[in-house]
Amino acid sequence: MATDVLVGRDRAKVLVVEDDPVSALLVRKLLTGQGIPSDHAMDGKQAIEMHRQHPYRMVVSDWMMPEMSGIELCRALRDLDGSYLYFILCSAKGERADRLEAFEAGVDDFLSKPLDRDELHSRLKVARRILSSEDSLNQQKSELVKAGESLQEMNANLVMASRRFAELFNGLPVACFTFDEYGLVHEWNRAAESLFNIPSYRAFQQPVWEVLGTNGNDFWSSEMVETIVRDCGHPPVDWSYIGANGSERHFACNVFALRNEKGELIGAISANLDITERRDAQSRIEDQMEQINEIAKQLEVQKAALEDANAQLALRADTDGLTNLLNHRRLQGDLEAHFSECRETGRPLSVILMDVDKFKAFNDSFGHPAGDDVLRKFASILKGKSRDGEVVARYGGEEFAVILDGCPKDKAIVAAERFRQAIEDEVWDHRPVTASFGVATLDDSVESPRELLMRSDSALYFSKENGRNKVSHYGALPHDYIKKVGPSFKRAA
Numbered sequence: 001m002a003t004d005v006l007v008g009r010d011r012a013k014v015l016v017v018e019d020d021p022v023s024a025l026l027v028r029k030l031l032t033g034q035g036i037p038s039d040h041a042m043d044g045k046q047a048i049e050m051h052r053q054h055p056y057r058m059v060v061s062d063w064m065m066p067e068m069s070g071i072e073l074c075r076a077l078r079d080l081d082g083s084y085l086y087f088i089l090c091s092a093k094g095e096r097a098d099r100l101e102a103f104e105a106g107v108d109d110f111l112s113k114p115l116d117r118d119e120l121h122s123r124l125k126v127a128r129r130i131l132s133s134e135d136s137l138n139q140q141k142s143e144l145v146k147a148g149e150s151l152q153e154m155n156a157n158l159v160m161a162s163r164r165f166a167e168l169f170n171g172l173p174v175a176c177f178t179f180d181e182y183g184l185v186h187e188w189n190r191a192a193e194s195l196f197n198i199p200s201y202r203a204f205q206q207p208v209w210e211v212l213g214t215n216g217n218d219f220w221s222s223e224m225v226e227t228i229v230r231d232c233g234h235p236p237v238d239w240s241y242i243g244a245n246g247s248e249r250h251f252a253c254n255v256f257a258l259r260n261e262k263g264e265l266i267g268a269i270s271a272n273l274d275i276t277e278r279r280d281a282q283s284r285i286e287d288q289m290e291q292i293n294e295i296a297k298q299l300e301v302q303k304a305a306l307e308d309a310n311a312q313l314a315l316r317a318d319t320d321g322l323t324n325l326l327n328h329r330r331l332q333g334d335l336e337a338h339f340s341e342c343r344e345t346g347r348p349l350s351v352i353l354m355d356v357d358k359f360k361a362f363n364d365s366f367g368h369p370a371g372d373d374v375l376r377k378f379a380s381i382l383k384g385k386s387r388d389g390e391v392v393a394r395y396g397g398e399e400f401a402v403i404l405d406g407c408p409k410d411k412a413i414v415a416a417e418r419f420r421q422a423i424e425d426e427v428w429d430h431r432p433v434t435a436s437f438g439v440a441t442l443d444d445s446v447e448s449p450r451e452l453l454m455r456s457d458s459a460l461y462f463s464k465e466n467g468r469n470k471v472s473h474y475g476a477l478p479h480d481y482i483k484k485v486g487p488s489f490k491r492a493a
Helices: 021-033 044-053 070-078 096-105 117-171 190-196 222-231 278-317 328-345 359-366 368-385 409-425 449-465 479-485
Strands: 014-017 038-041 058-062 086-091 109-112 175-180 185-188 234-242 248-259 265-274 349-356 390-396 399-405 435-441 471-473
Touching (some): 014 044, 021 117, 038 044, 044 058, 044 070, 070 096, 086 117, 190 265, 222 234, 328 349, 359 368, 368 409, 399 409
Parallel strands (some): 014 058, 058 086
Antiparallel strands (some): 349 399
């Protein structure tokens, strides 16, 4: 069992209801022996109030209590909303009628007084199984509800798409019909009704060779359907149809395979252009192709919109909401990727950590909204001054970080100075704003991305402790200072 439904992280999930303190203490000791913390209520009213404030998963109650019996308490608790509550009744009563009354009231199980430790252990096992099953069912119910809502939305979209297809299909000026792999007709549009003089109800679910095979017409045959299914379509072909009145019309026929989501052929669509009057044929083909192209464009637009929406969702998950920079989680992931690649290829890699100087004092003096404005402007400056290969992120609070891929020590110091000078030169509201910088560069002694950040952090602290508004590189720190700082890492953890 992955979790114990009777053991909570913050508070007890079992309530013992007993007016006799000695008996209550005994029950709670037995529960404690099973590793289950419990709370105690002296009577039913107190138990109901405690359950309302912090719902319990199990109640172990005495039967006979003043003002409210255990059975009455069970009924009252059953009337409350919430997750299922497992109710165990303790009593010396053993009459069948008494137990039937208790079961009708909603009691789940009984414990005979005086309580037996082994019996309690067995009852708790049953309770755990039942409550665990209840939790599992509730989880499945929640997942089914979500799946149902998603399916409902998908069905609504499918219905809308089907309606649009039906409207387009029926409105085409070309005689179109669809049939499955057995040749049975499924759709028959208005143009087909008019040109073949056959209503859709007569064609529906009938073999296409029977629908169009009257009056000596033999083009649509069972062999033709077999060929279409075997070859997954048919080359364009002209054919003639003789109507019931003896009139003959000529059609240019295109057959397109219909496939399911697995790519399996499930039928075909036949588009039959009336070419009896050749002068109109080209115009009709162009109109048809224009509609098809428009549908394709719409599909491309929808696809692009969906891809853009997915990209926006991914970006939001990686973006800090206040500054619109990459967030801490994305920074860690990018640093691990750069670290692995640079370690493998030997390409240089540096990291800058920076911290807004005296930011807490700024917030205390001018308020948090003004502090947020500073962080946003600070982030904008970093973004504007960054160059190719420099990944800017908000590390947390007033701290920011830059990953410098392909940047050795000397160039990393120059880059940090570029950012520092830009911050110092900016015109700020309220008072000037500066920042302290710590830089570290990958070498053979650095074992992990975390250690590279630790070194940047140590260099940042050195800048803070030596006047602020300056850039310090870990490789230039005094040996005594590095020894004093040791392996601790106050912020990169």
